[in-house]
Each structure stands twice: as C-alpha cells, then as structure tokens.
Amino acid sequence: MRYMLILRAIDVPNTPPPAELMEAIAKLGEEAGRAGALLDTAGLAPSAQGARVEVSGGKLSVTDGPFAEAKELVSYALFQVRSKEEAVEWASRFLRLHRDLWEGWEGEADVLRVFGPQDLPA
Amino acid sequence: MTERDPRRVVEAVWRIESARVIAALARMLHDVGLAEELAQDALVLALEQWPRTGVPGNPGGWLMLTAKHRALDLIRRRATYERKLEEVGRDMEIRQEAAEAELDDALDDHVGDDLLRLIFTTCHPVLPAEGRVALTLRLLCGLTTEEIARAFLVPEPTAGQRVFRAKRTLADKRVPIELPPPPELPQRLASVLEVVYLVFNEGYAATAGDDWMRPSLCEEALRLGRLLAALMPGEAEVHGLVALMELQASRIPARTGADGEPVLLLDQDRGRWDRLLVRRGLEALERARALGAFGPYCLQAAIAACHARAAAPEDTDWERVAALYRVLVHVAPSPVVELNRAVAVAMAYGPERGLEIVDGLLDERALKGYPQLPAVRGDLLDRLGRHDEARAEFGRAARLTRNARERALFLSRAGG
Numbered sequence: 001m002r003y004m005l006i007l008r009a010i011d012v013p014n015t016p017p018p019a020e021l022m023e024a025i026a027k028l029g030e031e032a033g034r035a036g037a038l039l040d041t042a043g044l045a046p047s048a049q050g051a052r053v054e055v056s057g058g059k060l061s062v063t064d065g066p067f068a069e070a071k072e073l074v075s076y077a078l079f080q081v082r083s084k085e086e087a088v089e090w091a092s093r094f095l096r097l098h099r100d101l102w103e104g105w106e107g108e109a110d111v112l113r114v115f116g117p118q119d120l121p122a
Numbered sequence: 123m124t125e126r127d128p129r130r131v132v133e134a135v136w137r138i139e140s141a142r143v144i145a146a147l148a149r150m151l152h153d154v155g156l157a158e159e160l161a162q163d164a165l166v167l168a169l170e171q172w173p174r175t176g177v178p179g180n181p182g183g184w185l186m187l188t189a190k191h192r193a194l195d196l197i198r199r200r201a202t203y204e205r206k207l208e209e210v211g212r213d214m215e216i217r218q219e220a221a222e223a224e225l226d227d228a229l230d231d232h233v234g235d236d237l238l239r240l241i242f243t244t245c246h247p248v249l250p251a252e253g254r255v256a257l258t259l260r261l262l263c264g265l266t267t268e269e270i271a272r273a274f275l276v277p278e279p280t281a282g283q284r285v286f287r288a289k290r291t292l293a294d295k296r297v298p299i300e301l302p303p304p305p306e307l308p309q310r311l312a313s314v315l316e317v318v319y320l321v322f323n324e325g326y327a328a329t330a331g332d333d334w335m336r337p338s339l340c341e342e343a344l345r346l347g348r349l350l351a352a353l354m355p356g357e358a359e360v361h362g363l364v365a366l367m368e369l370q371a372s373r374i375p376a377r378t379g380a381d382g383e384p385v386l387l388l389d390q391d392r393g394r395w396d397r398l399l400v401r402r403g404l405e406a407l408e409r410a411r412a413l414g415a416f417g418p419y420c421l422q423a424a425i426a427a428c429h430a431r432a433a434a435p436e437d438t439d440w441e442r443v444a445a446l447y448r449v450l451v452h453v454a455p456s457p458v459v460e461l462n463r464a465v466a467v468a469m470a471y472g473p474e475r476g477l478e479i480v481d482g483l484l485d486e487r488a489l490k491g492y493p494q495l496p497a498v499r500g501d502l503l504d505r506l507g508r509h510d511e512a513r514a515e516f517g518r519a520a521r522l523t524r525n526a527r528e529r530a531l532f533l534s535r536a537g538g
Contacts, residue, residue, distance in 0.1 A: 030352075033352065034348065035138065035348075035349060036347070039398060040398060080345075082137055082341075083133070085126075089131070089134050093182075
C-alpha cells in the first residue's frame with residue numbers, strides 16, 4: 001500500500017537550516033529509496049511562489065500566495081509500505097532529524113493512505 | 123489521539139530493519155542461521171519490553187544494537203570456551219575479532235556490503251530454486267514462514283522445511299558469507315536476479331490458485347530489485363530487471379476486471395496504468411542503456427517499454443517489439459520467448475507469419491503442458507477466420523492451466 005507523507009512547518013527558527021540536517025535528510029531519503037520504500041519525493045517552495053484557487057459561495061477565485069496560515073507545506077513523499085505503522089515509522093525518522101538537528105523547529109507530517117486499485121470500483 | 127500500539131510498531135520496525143540486522147550479524151558470526159536466531163531474540167525482547175517501557179526514541183537503532191550485543195556476547199563466550207579448550211595464546215586474535223566487531227558497531231557504514239553478502243548467500247546456487255526463494259523472502263524481506271507458505275500456496279510446514287533445509291545446506295557446505303569473486307560474479311548475479319524475478323512472477327502471474335495475481339509478492343520483488351540496483355549501480359542487468367518489474371507492475375491496476383477476471387494487455391484500459399511506475403521503469407531502463415551491455419532482462423524491459431510508451435494498442439511499435447524478441451531469442455534461447463515473438467510478429471506482419479512460428483513450436487518438449495501455446499495458437503487461428511480450430515485450441519488451454527481465473531478466460535473463448 002502507498003502512503004503520502006506531507007510535511008508541514010509550524011515554527012521555523014530564524015537561522016538557515018543547518019547543513020547537518022540537510023545532509024541527514026538526504027541520507028535518510030537515499031536509505032528509504034534504496035530500501036525500495038520511497039517512490040517519489042520533492043520539496044515545495046514557499047507559498048509566496050504559489051497561488052490558491054477556491055470555490056466559495058458559487059464563485060471561483062484565484063489568490064496569489066503567500067497563504068495567510070502559519071503552516072507552510074515543506075515537502076511531500078510517496079512511500080510503498082506494508083502497513084500504516086511502517087509509513088508512520090518513516091515519517092517519525094524524518095521528524096526526529098528535524099528535532100535533533102534544528103533547534104526550535106516545529107512541524108508535523110500527515111501520513112495519508114493513497115487509494116490503490118483495490119479501493120476503486122472497476 | 124490514540125497511543126501507538128507497541129506491538130505493531132515493533133512489527134513495522136522489524137519489517138524495515140530485519141534484513142540489515144540479520145546481514146550485520148551474519149558478517150559477525152559467519153552463519154546465517156545463527157544470525158537470524160539472534161536477530162529474532164532481539165525482536166522478542168522488543169516485543170516484551172516496548173509495551174512496558176514505551177517505544178524507544180530510535181527503534182531501528184535499538185533493534186540493531188540489541189542484536190549486535192547478543193552476537194558479541196556469543197563471540198566472547200565462544201572465545202572463552204575455546205581458550206579453555208585449547209589453552210593456547212589464541213585469545214589475542216579473538217579479542218581482536220571482538221574489538222573489530224565492536225568497532226563495526228561504532229562505524230556501521232558497511233550496511234550495503236552486509237546486505238549484498240547476505241543476498242548472494244541466500245541466492246547461492248548450491249540451493250535449489252525453491253530454497254533460495256524461501257530463504258531470501260525470509261531473511262531479506264522479513265516474511266514469516268506462514269506468509270511464505272501463503273504466497274506459494276504450500277502448507278506452512280513445507281515452507282518451514284524449505285527455509286530450514288536451505289540454512290542447513292549453507293552450513294553443511296560451508297558456504298562463505300561473502301561477495302562472489304569477480305570471475306564468478308556474472309553467474310552468481312544471474313542466480314540472484316532469477317530469484318527476484320521468480321518471486322515477482324509468482325505474484326504477477328500466479329501459476330496456481332484462485333487469484334490471478336498476488337500483488338503483495340510483486341511488491342516484495344520490486345523492493346528487492348530496487349535494493350539491488352542501489353547496491354550494484356554498475357550492473358546493467360540489475361537495472362534491466364528493475365525496469366522490467368516496474369513496467370509490468372504498472373499494469374497491475376488494469377490487469378483485472380470488475381469481477382477479478384484477467385484482462386489481457388491489448389484489452390487493458392491504459393488510463394489505469396500506474397504512471398509513476400511507468401516513469402520509474404523507463405528511468406531504470408535508461409540507466410541500464412547508459413551502462414551499455416544489453417542482457418535478457420534489459421531486452422524484456424525494452425519490450426515492456428514499447429507497450430508502456432504506446433498510448434493505445436494500435437500505437438504499439440510491433441516491428442520493434444518483434445525485432446527485440448529476435449535478439450532476445452539469440453541471447454536467451456527459449457521456446458517461451460519464441461512463442462512471444464510469434465505474437466509480436468503476428469501483430470507486425472499478420473497472423474499467418476505468427477502462426478508459422480507457433481506451428482514450429484508444436485513439438486517442443488518444454489512447451490508440452492504450457493497453456494499459453496494453444497491459447498496463442500487459438501487466437502491466431504481466430505484472427506484467420508478458422509474459428510472451429512481456434513475453439514479447440516482454447517479448450518486445450520483451459521484444460522492445461524492451473525489458474526482458475528485463467529481457465530475461465532480460456533473457456534469463454536472456447537465456447538464463443
């Protein structure tokens with residue numbers, strides 16, 4: 001089964017991300033890739049470079065970023081795993097790195113199951 | 123908010139880490155059976171402790187360290203025993219071995235080599251194919267004996283016996299846990315790739331039983347293949363096999379109909395193909411191509427890529443497919459490949475040309491009992507308007523297959 005991990009930053013220190021963190025993330029990503037678990041991943045630019053399309057009250061509107069809420073999406077990753085716990089374990093490993101290597105950083109990862117052929121009516 | 127169930131966390135971490143733990147212990151102990159036993163001890167310990175103490179901060183590291191400590195204890199106990207036994211000054215050497223093992227703990231940067239050594243050992247040609255498959259699934263994929271039994275539709279004791287016998291053979295024949303010496307590498311690698319593809323195929327085209335596919339087995343094989351590609355990035359055939367499996371797996375969502383019945387390649391809704399796996403497959407094939415030499419897996423992947431690139435069946439470059447099959451027959455002669463070539467030739471140059479090739483295979487001993495032979499022949503006869511002969515061929519195919527879903531498919535064409 002597949003899980004989509006979406007990483008969100010809640011509180012980011014005013015310092016740039018430490019090089020050790022970036023290195024450790026790259027290493028863990030590589031490890032997950034070679035384990036055959038990580039299928040796809042990419043970082044996401046700040047919402048200032050994006051836009052939001054909305055439907056509300058029957059109206060379609062487009063607003064350029066940045067979005068008002070404090071939580072910025074940081075990255076996504078698509079995992080092929082055998083259980084939810086496995087996906088949670090991978091997410092925990094990435095968040096643990098943030099905790100240990102970038103003091104003051106706070107954030108969260110949503111671990112969402114991606115529907116597969118077994119879920120869809122033929 | 124719910125608490126994480128420690129038992130399920132242990133299981134998940136075990137799935138992720140067991141191969142690395144067993145591989146590291148196998149290096150320290152020079153014995154895969156013993157390595158598995160001690161790794162299992164660490165697992166049992168985790169199952170006992172974590173529900174009481176909570177999941178440790180770094181569960182994977184905990185498992186690895188606990189297992190390594192047990193291995194070190196064993197090495198020390200043996201050292202003491204041997205010292206008493208021999209009463210000679212061998213202990214310097216032994217102490218050094220223990221110290222080295224401890225140093226490994228600290229460094230821990232040859233995980234990749236450990237895994238490779240383990241793969242080459244579980245896929246060693248001294249073992250029969252079924253033993254290689256069972257032991258690899260057990261030690262590298264972390265499958266339980268029960269899961270292996272279910273995957274191969276054999277009773278659990280049979281699966282257990284296969285694993286047990288494979289371990290004993292490795293020990294009896296004193297197979298060293300090492301990377302093959304360069305002159306042996308091609309043959310040894312072929313044995314590894316064969317095991318991975320056997321696992322994949324058992325999942326992809328279940329030879330027996332009620333399910334047309336067992337996708338979880340395909341996933342295990344893909345995982346193994348991707349791991350191998352990361353560990354041996356310079357081997358074109360490894361990338362070729364990964365490409366082949368990713369491309370074939372990309373069709374899984376389209377290979378079954380609403381009632382679980384098989385849908386053949388040309389009838390599939392290509393919109394349901396998994397684009398991510400197609401992309402990964404084409405990328406792997408590109409990596410293989412960049413390395414030069416093209417072996418059987420690369421060729422099969424190149425054929426699968428022809429299908430993956432065609433948005434509709436009629437866009438398929440059948441001449442290229444037929445040409446690739448021609449090369450494949452040369453590189454890896456096999457009547458099954460020749461049969462596939464017949465299909466491609468029929469698509470490229472008409473059913474008569476395909477039928478000529480098929481008829482040349484009718485006396486082929488290896489294809490006696492192979493349901494695809496009458497099925498292909500039936501299809502070609504059908505397209506030539508020879509419907510009665512076609513129906514007879516499909517009836518034959520239905521009698522030969524052991525897969526219930528496939529039988530239904532053949533019977534529907536035999537009756538039509």
